Amino acid sequence: MKNPLDSLWGTVISGVVLTVVLYVFAKNFLG
Amino acid sequence: MENIDIVSALSRWIHFMAGIMWIGLLYYFNFVQVAALKNAGADGTAAGITKHVAPRALLFFRWAAVLTWISGAALLGPYFMDAFLLRNGMGPIGIGAWLGTIMLFNVWVLIWPNQKKILGMVSASDDEKSKARRVAFLASRTNTMLSIPMLFFMATGMSHSALFSL
Numbered sequence: 001m002k003n004p005l006d007s008l009w010g011t012v013i014s015g016v017v018l019t020v021v022l023y024v025f026a027k028n029f030l031g
Numbered sequence: 032m033e034n035i036d037i038v039s040a041l042s043r044w045i046h047f048m049a050g051i052m053w054i055g056l057l058y059y060f061n062f063v064q065v066a067a068l069k070n071a072g073a074d075g076t077a078a079g080i081t082k083h084v085a086p087r088a089l090l091f092f093r094w095a096a097v098l099t100w101i102s103g104a105a106l107l108g109p110y111f112m113d114a115f116l117l118r119n120g121m122g123p124i125g126i127g128a129w130l131g132t133i134m135l136f137n138v139w140v141l142i143w144p145n146q147k148k149i150l151g152m153v154s155a156s157d158d159e160k161s162k163a164r165r166v167a168f169l170a171s172r173t174n175t176m177l178s179i180p181m182l183f184f185m186a187t188g189m190s191h192s193a194l195f196s197l
Contacts, residue, residue, distance in 0.1 A: 015179025
């Protein structure tokens with residue numbers, strides 16, 4: 001499998017996905 | 032204006048300026064320089080970038096990273112521990128602080144030591160340079176990826192509590 005960080009679009013999309021994951025985590029699990 | 036307000040205002044101001052310098056140069060490296068070096072290597076003009084541009088950009092890049100972290104820590108002030116322990120309503124900004132801290136680690140432990148080998152500031156064999164190039168590239172790309180959620184939590188973590196139902 002290709003490393004998404006090898007392309008700029010892969011890097012940006014990975015960053016957006018990570019943002020959503022962390023947002024859901026923060027909203028549901030952090031006080 | 033109370034003293035604490037002045038410290039907070041100055042910290043925020045410096046945090047913004049240093050942060051723009053740091054992340055601006057990070058985006059320059061990733062969105063501009065990597066592709067430019069590829070083309071410059073093909074027509075034999077890469078030395079202009081590696082000799083005159085990259086060392087200067089890296090100088091401001093790595094020290095802006097330090098100043099961003101220190102001013103961010105000063106801005107958190109008495110809430111520093113709550114932020115890093117993700118507690119007492121400081122969780123969202125704490126996530127931003129953790130991401131920024133990981134990025135600072137990447138700058139000083141992975142990017143800068145390997146860039147010194149790549150740019151010939153320390154001696155390294157061709158094999159070591161080749162490995163250094165890959166590590167520095169991936170660490171830089173990782174920081175670009177992490178900057179996206181980091182900036183989201185920095186922008187929303189303190190002031191938009193409703194977004195997090197806090």
